Amino acid sequence: MERVAIEQVYRTDYGRIVARLIYLLGDFELAEEAAAEAFKAALEQWGRDGIPANPRAWIIATARHQAIDRLRRRVSFDARRDELLHFVENRMADSEPEADGAVRDERLRLIFTCCHPALALEAQVALSLRTLCGLSTDEIARAFLIPATTMAQRLVRAQRKIRAARIPYEVPSSDHLAERLEAVLTVIYLVFNEGYAATAGDPLVRKDLCAEAIRLGRIVLELMPGDAETAGLLALMLLHDARRETRLDAAGEVVLLEDQDRERWDRVQIAEGLRLVEMALRGGPAGPYAVQAAIAATHARARRAADTDWREIAALYDYLLTQQPSPVIALNRAVAVAMAFGPEPGLALIATIEAQGELSNYYLLPAARADLLRRMARWREAADAYRAALALVKGNPERRFLERRLAEAEALRDS
Numbered sequence: 001m002e003r004v005a006i007e008q009v010y011r012t013d014y015g016r017i018v019a020r021l022i023y024l025l026g027d028f029e030l031a032e033e034a035a036a037e038a039f040k041a042a043l044e045q046w047g048r049d050g051i052p053a054n055p056r057a058w059i060i061a062t063a064r065h066q067a068i069d070r071l072r073r074r075v076s077f078d079a080r081r082d083e084l085l086h087f088v089e090n091r092m093a094d095s096e097p098e099a100d101g102a103v104r105d106e107r108l109r110l111i112f113t114c115c116h117p118a119l120a121l122e123a124q125v126a127l128s129l130r131t132l133c134g135l136s137t138d139e140i141a142r143a144f145l146i147p148a149t150t151m152a153q154r155l156v157r158a159q160r161k162i163r164a165a166r167i168p169y170e171v172p173s174s175d176h177l178a179e180r181l182e183a184v185l186t187v188i189y190l191v192f193n194e195g196y197a198a199t200a201g202d203p204l205v206r207k208d209l210c211a212e213a214i215r216l217g218r219i220v221l222e223l224m225p226g227d228a229e230t231a232g233l234l235a236l237m238l239l240h241d242a243r244r245e246t247r248l249d250a251a252g253e254v255v256l257l258e259d260q261d262r263e264r265w266d267r268v269q270i271a272e273g274l275r276l277v278e279m280a281l282r283g284g285p286a287g288p289y290a291v292q293a294a295i296a297a298t299h300a301r302a303r304r305a306a307d308t309d310w311r312e313i314a315a316l317y318d319y320l321l322t323q324q325p326s327p328v329i330a331l332n333r334a335v336a337v338a339m340a341f342g343p344e345p346g347l348a349l350i351a352t353i354e355a356q357g358e359l360s361n362y363y364l365l366p367a368a369r370a371d372l373l374r375r376m377a378r379w380r381e382a383a384d385a386y387r388a389a390l391a392l393v394k395g396n397p398e399r400r401f402l403e404r405r406l407a408e409a410e411a412l413r414d415s
Contacts (some may be wrong), residue, residue, distance in 0.1 A: 005051045006042050012208050013056045015134035019110040020060050025067050028131055028159055034070070038063035083404070105219050107212075108184075115183035116167050121196035123158040124183040125190065130155055135194055142394070143190045145328075145362060177223065185233050185289065188216050192237045196244070197395075210241050228283025232290030235276035239296035242269035254401040258305040270300045288324045291316055310340035327358040335368050343372040363392035367402065374405065 014035070021031035038059045052058040114128040122144065129135045130141070141151035162169070172180060195209025217234040224230050246260040277297045280290035295316045302308040317333035330353050338346020350369050359365045370385030386406035393399050 005055060006039060010039060017056060017059050018108055019107045019129055021063055022110055024064055028162060030067055034067040067136055073203055108219055108232035110183055111187055112180055115180040117179055118165060118167055119158055121183055123154060125186045126151060126155055127158045128187040129190060140193055161309045185229060188213050189233060205244055213237055228280045229287040229289045229380060231276045232280035232287060232293045235273045235280060235293035236296055238269045238273035239300050242266040242368045254397050262303060288320060291320045304308055310336055314340045326351055331368060333367055338372050343376050347372050360394055363389045374409060379409045383413055385408040
């Protein structure tokens with residue numbers, strides 16, 4: 001019982017806990033170490049004394065005291081000991097972060113703090129995802145399509161640079177928020193992506209991450225109500241999240257977009273998302289989030305899968321690819337082209353992407369190729385592509401879906 005409670009607190013509140021500790025302790029590494037010690041202490045004490053009324057507050061208080069003890073044990077020639085100890089003890093009485101900054105939400109404050117322009121954009125985003133949003137190094141690496149060992153090294157270098165350069169743990173003033181906005185929006189977007197389609201494990205959807213990303217998106221839009229890309233990102237998340245309940249069937253199996261029950265889509269969220277798309281597109285030249293939101297809006301407006309305007313979606317992907325060239329966007333464009341103009345041109349585009357090698361570990365590439373081959377009744381080739389996708393997939397719901405499609409292709413191949 002206690003272990004289950006601890007695992008639940010870790011899964012849902014780790015990011016908030018570390019965000020609070022960084023504010024209280026002023027040191028990323030110390031905050032993470034103290035949080036780890038507090039969770040370890042919970043394993044022993046909750047089993048003996050019972051689960052506290054407020055588990056997150058208990059973890060934070062225990063971690064803070066662990067950090068102070070750790071600082072006091074440091075040898076006298078540690079130049080930062082006294083400085084950090086003074087900083088922490090001064091904040092012992094603080095129950096909440098200072099309210100005089102532009103960013104009032106604690107986790108968002110720390111995301112803006114992590115997104116310091118002295119760090120490379122990728123380092124800003126990765127550090128925020130790991131330290132404040134609670135994503136694992138493996139999850140972040142998959143978001144960036146790089147090996148986990150490479151991402152771990154980048155995170156270590158980013159933390160070392162923060163220490164060496166004495167980058168302050170503070171939120172920028174209102175007139176400097178804009179220079180950090182791109183990284184902050186990227187963090188929120190990737191948190192939502194991991195929640196909407198978890199890259200590994202049993203759940204396809206992590207509702208906690210989706211809800212948190214949408215919550216943060218709303219706060220950023222309040223901070224910058226005229227920013228088109230912020231409106232576009234919030235619209236994109238709302239429109240995707242509106243389909244959440246239809247993405248799995250009663251048995252927990254994947255349901256493709258074309259097979260979802262559109263009557264069950266959240267029409268209130270869709271209406272809000274469509275209003276925000278219009279706002280984003282009126283705000284000037286459409287940025288990448290606004291264009292992706294426009295694509296999601298085209299799907300949301302179609303009452304039946306057959307009504308989807310795939311030519312419009314393909315044109316939007318053409319424009320998006322000029323703004324944000326990436327192999328994943330190119331793959332999505334290839335699928336849209338296939339749906340609009342037939343599988344053959346889509347397969348040709350996928351072959352080009354595959355030859356470039358950037359998506360060699362991305363299971364959706366062979367999965368997309370398999371789907372197009374399946375639509376053409378080229379069962380032997382489709383089966384080979386499904387096997388290639390199965391060799392790469394990490395999530396269990398997607399694995400089961402691909403296994404079903406492979407079995408179907410093999411049966412029709414041999415019939």
